Amino acid sequence: MERSDGGEDGSPHYHQANPESLSEDARQKEREFRKKLNRNAREVVSDTIHEKVRLIVHRPDYDQQNQQDYVRLSKGLIPIVQGMARGTLPLLKHETSSEFERNRYYGSKFQADSIAYRDYRFFAKKRPPTDSPTLVVGLRVDESASMSASGRLEAAKRAVIAVYEFCQLCHIPILIYGDTADVSKMEQMSIYAYADFDKIGVNDRFRLMRIQARSNNRDGMALKIMAERLVHAPQQTKLLISISDGQPKAMDDYTGSYAIQDMQRTIEEYERKGITFLASAIGQDKDVISEIYGHEKFLDITNLKELPAKLVRIIARYLI
Numbered sequence: 002m003e004r005s006d007g008g009e010d011g012s013p014h015y016h017q018a019n020p021e022s023l024s025e026d027a028r029q030k031e032r033e034f035r036k037k038l039n040r041n042a043r044e045v046v047s048d049t050i051h052e053k054v055r056l057i058v059h060r061p062d063y064d065q066q067n068q069q070d071y072v073r074l075s076k077g078l079i080p081i082v083q084g085m086a087r088g089t090l091p092l093l094k095h096e097t098s099s100e101f102e103r104n105r106y107y108g109s110k111f112q113a114d115s116i117a118y119r120d121y122r123f124f125a126k127k128r129p130p131t132d133s134p135t136l137v138v139g140l141r142v143d144e145s146a147s148m149s150a151s152g153r154l155e156a157a158k159r160a161v162i163a164v165y166e167f168c169q170l171c172h173i174p175i176l177i178y179g180d181t182a183d184v185s186k187m188e189q190m191s192i193y194a195y196a197d198f199d200k201i202g203v204n205d206r207f208r209l210m211r212i213q214a215r216s217n218n219r220d221g222m223a224l225k226i227m228a229e230r231l232v233h234a235p236q237q238t239k240l241l242i243s244i245s246d247g248q249p250k251a252m253d254d255y256t257g258s259y260a261i262q263d264m265q266r267t268i269e270e271y272e273r274k275g276i277t278f279l280a281s282a283i284g285q286d287k288d289v290i291s292e293i294y295g296h297e298k299f300l301d302i303t304n305l306k307e308l309p310a311k312l313v314r315i316i317a318r319y320l321i
Contacts, residue, residue: 246284
């Protein structure tokens with residue numbers, strides 16, 4: 002049904018059956034999974050300021066054009082990602098058997114080389130013999146209308162491809178969701194589940210090409226839904242990265258200090274539950290995004306071409 006091989010430059014060639022040829026059983030499982038995602042998301046936001054917001058979680062399909070777009074955008078990225086993975090996996094194997102676990106907020110051994118990262122993980126601590134490093138990654142993509150400007154959408158897609166393929170190569174569970182608000186009165190909040198660690202598919206990479214600029218953005222609600230999913234994942238380290246080009250703004254009054262405070266409360270709540278947040282700002286509101294997340298959790302992307310490699314390097318750091 003599906004196979005992958007590389008071209009001369011390392012870019013992938015994909016061959017698979019038409020998505021319309023899915024069996025009725027497979028279609029039914031997809032419907033059940035989508036219903037489950039909707040139930041869970043609504044439970045997460047109950048008893049919050051988002052409780053009355055009409056929410057739909059979508060499970061985007063893919064078509065032949067999406068496959069072609071994926072091959073086009075991934076060309077040139079795949080060899081870079083493969084090289085990063087080859088460099089990371091031996092280090093991961095070494096660190097698993099090492100006496101010390103690196104990149105901790107506290108510990109008995111100071112790591113001077115970690116100061117440059119400004120994330121306060123300056124220490125190493127002794128690891129029990131059975132304690133191996135594990136990681137789960139959530140990648141949130143802002144799908145507000147402004148993402149269509151200045152090449153931001155294509156840069157975001159390329160970054161998502163790089164993160165997705167790196168996580169596949171390194172066997173890291175990955176959650177990739179996009180979100181927008183106010184598509185219609187019946188759909189005040191829309192979540193798009195492109196890749197989910199509870200239902201892994203070889204063709205998830207093609208779903209990623211459905212990411213697009215849509216309407217407004219209700220960031221706090223999206224972060225809460227994704228963070229809650231990560232909280233229940235069994236992995237030791239839980240990393241949630243947001244790619245966004247602007248500050249939160251949605252109808253009727255989700256904007257300004259009200260929306261910012263909601264985001265900050267959500268971040269604080271889930272940091273206490275073990276989630277590490279990182280914000281990748283690719284638009285005009287970088288100062289506001291930095292204020293919301295905190296300077297130590299903020300990544301300023303001035304050159305959009307650097308976004309894919311920077312995100313992959315950050316994820317690799319949390320592996321070792």
